[in-house]
Amino acid sequence: MSRGILFVLSGPSGVGKGTVCAALRRKLPELIYSVSATTRAPREGEQDGVNYFFKSRDQFRHMIETDALLEHAEYVGNYYGTPRDFVEKTLSEGKDIILEIEVQGALKVREKFAEGVFIFLMPPSLNELKQRIVGRGTESQATIDHRLSVAVEEMNLLHHYDYAVVNDEIELACNRIDSIITAEHCKRERFLGELFQQLEVANTADNI
């Protein structure tokens, strides 16, 4: 059985990663979605191992120390991270897994998991991204300016990724990601091992 592929979906804040990932879950239910570990308390209805792996701060620190996380970050007093063993287990079962994550986290994952396929979700244009950030209409001008400059910085990280997918329409973006998944499974490297095995058998048995 051939190994699965880790796909990392990232992109600047405001580009619509969560929306696209939710649509992708409906379109590709066979794809496994990475479950994060967190020290935050479970909310009503949240299940351990489904929404998050809920951990104590001690447990989480132990995971950091034993390199059990592909990346982690602290956010409003809680830790969040990507458990390596869940990703590894899924891949070794021959299943693909997708991880939706902000750009800094994605770069950390790349360091530990260079064989992953990194997809950068892009706005149709910088101007469009500006409109989306401003358009929420709930934030002060200073906050908007800050978010915009962060987004522009994040856009500059595109060159660390393998693919760029324009999020002009959610369905189109999902179709592009679906195509990338299919194409990655057609990469020549994934066939060479199996083919040489067949050729070996053919030559040895002289049955072809």
Add this chain to the structure above:
Amino acid sequence: MSRGILFVLSGPSGVGKGTVCAALRRKLPELIYSVSATTRAPREGEQDGVNYFFKSRDQFRHMIETDALLEHAEYVGNYYGTPRDFVEKTLSEGKDIILEIEVQGALKVREKFAEGVFIFLMPPSLNELKQRIVGRGTESQATIDHRLSVAVEEMNLLHHYDYAVVNDEIELACNRIDSIITAEHCKRERFLGELFQQLEVANTADNI
């Protein structure tokens, strides 16, 4: 306008290149199909520039001498080749072009056009390829044996290609090729130039 992409569809003889390419024409009519040059006489109903570019032997030799062909070969007394200018013109118009060709020709194209995307059409297994070659039922055992050994040698050329597409069912094979075309258009490199231009404008105009 961004440049189109050259896709080269190749694979061992007997794998079904022609059938898949014909199905692809129906599925993706916007894709341009490379037209070969030949010295063979036009058959009833064949149009110059549609089925082939019909050339005299002198014209064809001149094309060889002036490096106007991406590859060429002689087959039962006639020359066949891929005119470079038709490929270049199509790509510069921002359109993709696909070239269906046997494996030796594809390797020659790769030498002159390394930026092309090379797709190797594979049988589901060597045994399946054997069945397909034997199954035609019109050839002597010696011919079959020769075709089989050629096919195995051709399979060994997979490592020169970017992708491998298994031709288990024509429709599935077409879908995979369609996905590869979409994914190649999402390659990060194709976005970097345009993005930096936008970031440049954004920084200069300070309008973001």
